[in-house]
Every structure is written in C-alpha cells, then in structure tokens.
Amino acid sequence: MEERVEISILLDLYGELLTDKQKEIMNLYYNDDFSLSELSEMCNTSRQAIHDIIKRCHKILLDYEAKLKLMEKSNDIGNMKTELLLNLIKAKKSNNIDTLNSIIDKLIDLVEKNL
C-alpha cells in the first residue's frame, strides 16, 4: 500500500489517540496536501519542527497498529464484505433453488467462521 494512503487510514483509525495539534498537522499534511513550508508558516515554527512532529506521529500510529491491528482487521472485514456481496449477487442471478440453497450454506459457514 502507498505510504500516504496507509498513513491516512491509520489516522482515521487512531487519530483520536493523538493530541489535537498532532492530529491537525497530520490531517493537513496527509489529507489536505499542505506542504511543510505552509504548515511551518501556519504554526509559526520551522520546517524541521513540523517534519519532526510528522515523523514522530507516523511512528506513534505504527506503534498503535502493531499493538491493536485495527487496519489489518478492517481489511479482513472489507474482504469479507466483498465475498458476501459477490456470493449474494451470484445467488440472485442463479434463479435456481438448488444453486441458491448451496450458496446460502456457503454464506452461513462464511459468516459463522469469519465475522
């Protein structure tokens, strides 16, 4: 996964665990595409200070992910959703009671084991 996308997802999952200032800087940098120079001007500090905050927050987010694995779990649920929908649409298209029943058995198994 591209690093910017990954950090944006981690921010969504763990942003509430950062301080308000950290969260704002990370959101402006990763979600609103502000540059280091713009942020340093806005916060009345050096580019280096902003760079350090971003680097530190990135590490904090990765540490939370290493412990709670919410991104990993959210990917699993996303895959499960795709699998469920694909099978439900296949069932709908089949219009045959035996095929429908066999897809439903598969779905019951899928939901019981993975959700």
Place this chain on the structure above:
Amino acid sequence: MEERVEISILLDLYGELLTDKQKEIMNLYYNDDFSLSELSEMCNTSRQAIHDIIKRCHKILLDYEAKLKLMEKSNDIGNMKTELLLNLIKAKKSNNIDTLNSIIDKLIDLVEKNL
C-alpha cells in the same frame, strides 16, 4: 452490562496498550478471579497499591473506549452477524424461490449499508 464483564471485554480490546505488569494484574483479577490479597502477596506490595493499579487501569481502558469505541463497534458487528445468520437460516428454510430472492435483496442491502 455487568462491570466485570465489561472490563474483561475492554481488556481483550485494549490490553495490549497497558504495560505488561498492568495487563497481568488486570487479567489475574478480572479473568482468573484472584483476590486483592492474593495479588498483593504475589507482587509483594499492599492491597491498597493493587487496588490503585486496578482502578487506574480501569480508567485507562475506559479512556481508550471513549476515543476508539471498539467495544461499541464490536457490538454492532455482533448484531450484524446475528441478523445475517437469522436471515440466511430463514432463507434456507423457506425453500421458495421468491422468498429466497427477497431475503437475498434484504441481505445485499444490509451488507452494503452496515459492513
């Protein structure tokens, strides 16, 4: 929800964010039913010190839940699982293609909106 059950669930969700010692004491107290006296003896400290650790950890767990709401989300997914299974079993029992198709429409809607 009974407090002991709630804390046990919170420990499952956020235990990794406690220190090893905090996690161990909380697990022994809430999951393995050790008493304050047994824990104070085991850790070579006072009952009051153990009581304070447990109280502080409970607050830490509640603070994480207030920010990340993982217990709330996990309840939502649990309810979703029950709803999916109930409908799949109803579909299986109906053995009628129109009923089956209408339940499948309902399930597609449920998965798209809630998962």
